[in-house]
Amino acid sequence: MTEPVPASPTPIEALADKGPLEPPRSQWKDVWDQFRKHKGAMFGGGFLVFITLAVVLGPWIWQVDAQKLDIRNKDMRPIWTALWDSTAKVGWNRPFGTDQLGRDQLAQIIQGGRTSMAVGWAAMILSLIIGTTVGVLAGFVRKADGLLMRLTDLFLSLPILPLLLVAVTLFRQPLREAFGPEGGMFVLIVGIIAITSWMPTARIVRGDILALKEREFILAARSIGTTPFRIVQRHLLPNVLSPIMVSATLGLATAIITESALSFLGVGFPSDFPTWGKMLADAVQRMQQFPERVYLPGIAISLTVLSVNYLGDGLRDALDPRIRGR
Amino acid sequence: MLTFAVRRLVLAVPTLLFISFVIFMLLQLAPGDPMAQVPLTVPPEVKEKMRQALGVGEPALVQYWKWLVQVFWIEPKVFIDYLTNSSSLLGWLPDTQLYQNELRVISWQTRSPVMDIVIQRIPQTLWVVGMAYVVGILIALPIGIYSAYRQYSVFDQTGTFITMIGFSIPPFFTGPLLIVIFSVQLGWFPSIYDTTHVVNDWASFKYQLSQMILPVMVLALQTTAQISRYMRASMLDNLNQDYVRTARAKGLGEAVVVTVHVLRNSMIPVITVIALNVPAIFGGAIITENVFKVNGIGQLLITALFANDLPMVMTLTFIFAVLIVLFNLIADILYGLLDPRIRYD
Numbered sequence: 001m002t003e004p005v006p007a008s009p010t011p012i013e014a015l016a017d018k019g020p021l022e023p024p025r026s027q028w029k030d031v032w033d034q035f036r037k038h039k040g041a042m043f044g045g046g047f048l049v050f051i052t053l054a055v056v057l058g059p060w061i062w063q064v065d066a067q068k069l070d071i072r073n074k075d076m077r078p079i080w081t082a083l084w085d086s087t088a089k090v091g092w093n094r095p096f097g098t099d100q101l102g103r104d105q106l107a108q109i110i111q112g113g114r115t116s117m118a119v120g121w122a123a124m125i126l127s128l129i130i131g132t133t134v135g136v137l138a139g140f141v142r143k144a145d146g147l148l149m150r151l152t153d154l155f156l157s158l159p160i161l162p163l164l165l166v167a168v169t170l171f172r173q174p175l176r177e178a179f180g181p182e183g184g185m186f187v188l189i190v191g192i193i194a195i196t197s198w199m200p201t202a203r204i205v206r207g208d209i210l211a212l213k214e215r216e217f218i219l220a221a222r223s224i225g226t227t228p229f230r231i232v233q234r235h236l237l238p239n240v241l242s243p244i245m246v247s248a249t250l251g252l253a254t255a256i257i258t259e260s261a262l263s264f265l266g267v268g269f270p271s272d273f274p275t276w277g278k279m280l281a282d283a284v285q286r287m288q289q290f291p292e293r294v295y296l297p298g299i300a301i302s303l304t305v306l307s308v309n310y311l312g313d314g315l316r317d318a319l320d321p322r323i324r325g326r
Numbered sequence: 327m328l329t330f331a332v333r334r335l336v337l338a339v340p341t342l343l344f345i346s347f348v349i350f351m352l353l354q355l356a357p358g359d360p361m362a363q364v365p366l367t368v369p370p371e372v373k374e375k376m377r378q379a380l381g382v383g384e385p386a387l388v389q390y391w392k393w394l395v396q397v398f399w400i401e402p403k404v405f406i407d408y409l410t411n412s413s414s415l416l417g418w419l420p421d422t423q424l425y426q427n428e429l430r431v432i433s434w435q436t437r438s439p440v441m442d443i444v445i446q447r448i449p450q451t452l453w454v455v456g457m458a459y460v461v462g463i464l465i466a467l468p469i470g471i472y473s474a475y476r477q478y479s480v481f482d483q484t485g486t487f488i489t490m491i492g493f494s495i496p497p498f499f500t501g502p503l504l505i506v507i508f509s510v511q512l513g514w515f516p517s518i519y520d521t522t523h524v525v526n527d528w529a530s531f532k533y534q535l536s537q538m539i540l541p542v543m544v545l546a547l548q549t550t551a552q553i554s555r556y557m558r559a560s561m562l563d564n565l566n567q568d569y570v571r572t573a574r575a576k577g578l579g580e581a582v583v584v585t586v587h588v589l590r591n592s593m594i595p596v597i598t599v600i601a602l603n604v605p606a607i608f609g610g611a612i613i614t615e616n617v618f619k620v621n622g623i624g625q626l627l628i629t630a631l632f633a634n635d636l637p638m639v640m641t642l643t644f645i646f647a648v649l650i651v652l653f654n655l656i657a658d659i660l661y662g663l664l665d666p667r668i669r670y671d
Binding site: 153154156157159160162163165166167170257260261264267277284287288291295298301305306309310313 | 344348349493496612617631632639646649650
């Protein structure tokens with residue numbers, strides 16, 4: 001008589017699991033863990049959230065009209081000037097001082113930040129949409145590839161800043177009539193920055209799509225009859241998301257700088273509509289007496305761009321699977 | 327290699343033609359009227375004749391063709407005449423006298439040939455921008471090399487941080503900042519670049535040097551930030567390669583390994599980036615020229631734009647486009663020449 005065989009043999013001791021298995025980790029959790037290790041990126045991300053919240057919620061917290069002229073309180077210095085100059089004209093009701101027309105500087109910084117950030121985000125998103133569309137089309141549709149890439153090369157050899165200046169001066173009037181003075185300028189600047197900055201995204205996306213297209217999972221998707229549109233949407237786009245995100249941060253930084261540069265050269269928004277670049281440009285004439293009017297918007301632009309650049313650095317490291325986990 | 331260069335050169339011609347066409351058509355939409363400054367007492371038929379004289383009355387395509395002829399045929403003739411007639415370089419050749427008083431590209435602001443003004447302005451831009459670029463590269467390369475060699479050291483961390491800051495602060499902020507610090511509070515350097523200044527003795531040379539320092543610093547900060555980041559990344563790519571280990575294994579000193587083996591290989595992409603960035607520097611100089619009141623071609627473009635001087639804007643933008651296409655070409659050819667692994671066929 002043989003011994004009855006147990007239903008399942010006892011496992012070998014060394015191979016037995018010590019405890020319950022760890023739940024599988026998602027890719028985005030890995031990315032987040034890697035991202036957290038990059039101090040600059042954490043700081044940059046934190047500052048970007050802070051400045052975005054500050055300019056979005058600021059007008060409700062600091063309820064001073066940025067456009068209100070208060071000529072009796074003109075040329076006030078920021079509150080910290082009192083530390084070394086007790087005769088300076090300062091006041092707690094105007095913590096960042098006022099300009100030559102008595103407009104509150106803090107409210108102007110907030111208002112200017114709203115414009116700068118809005119232009120930056122809108123231009124970045126628009127240029128990503130154009131760049132990704134061109135890149136996907138060029139990578140996926142073989143017939144369109146040559147034409148679209150020649151177009152990209154052509155755009156890359158356009159002189160960007162001179163053309164921006166030309167376009168802004170030329171189209172200012174018609175768009176102003178169509179959308180109002182501020183709206184027209186917004187549409188114009190966002191559109192022009194987007195049209196002149198989509199090329200790097202398109203090139204990166206095309207390269208990645210060309211490589212991904214030959215992989216087995218695309219073949220599998222094709223073999224079960226997935227339509228090309230669904231392949232792009234379900235299988236290709238999620239896989240090119242990381243280079244797109246990295247170029248998005250770069251795009252945001254360049255868009256903010258370009259808008260400020262245009263305002264600085266005097267072809268940006270109308271004069272009573274504050275943006276950071278405009279405030280800086282207006283203050284340059286009297287920077288000997290009131291250097292803080294140059295510093296404050298300048299520091300705002302620089303810190304925002306710096307934090308966005310650090311964010312991009314961290315994202316690039318976190319999204320690159322070869323670096324991640326090291 | 328030669329065939330590649332020739333093919334790229336030939337391909338550059340339609341690209342430039344297309345770009346010039348796009349710019350021209352864009353400028354056709356300009357709302358301004360060159361006759362707006364003319365007094366109202368001038369009768370309309372005279373105005374019409376003046377318009378014809380400026381070449382505005384013609385259809386757009388005819389105007390474009392005439393512009394092309396002027397830029398590509400008449401201006402070179404003027405230039406060759408100048409070379410053989412009054413330049414010291416080729417003055418020994420017989421005077422060619424190719425230019426027979428044909429109409430050149432005329433600026434609407436000054437009614438003088440655009441190219442003459444551009445030639446007057448280019449030395450200022452080249453001095454400031456070119457000097458800044460050279461200074462920036464000279465600072466950037468050692469920083470990039472050393473911070474890659476000592477990756478994650480204190481030097482590398484501070485270097486990366488400073489280049490990141492230089493990358494992020496726009497020139498229209500660093501310019502006023504430096505002016506406030508160095509020319510207003512310390513009083514070391516003049517805040518305005520005086521282009522009429524003539525260097526003829528030691529004192530005037532020192533003044534020239536001191537007025538160039540601020541604009542050069544602003545532009546060089548940008549260049550340094552970009553180039554040293556590229557240099558560092560490229561060095562890091564190469565330092566972990568097998569051939570570096572081989573070089574060390576056969577007993578070469580660290581200095582030779584880094585400066586000969588690694589550096590020469592890492593310079594390949596950096597040199598192309600340096601070539602590619604030259605036109606961008608010219609474009610960025612528009613802002614710096616504006617801040618320091620340098621009357622170079624960037625400032626010329628801005629004033630021409632505000633004055634609605636379309637021939638000037640057209641020609642200047644085209645010159646910028648030519649620079650970009652030219653340096654793209656140079657970068658590609660350099661890449662092929664320096665890296666024997668790259669073969670264009």
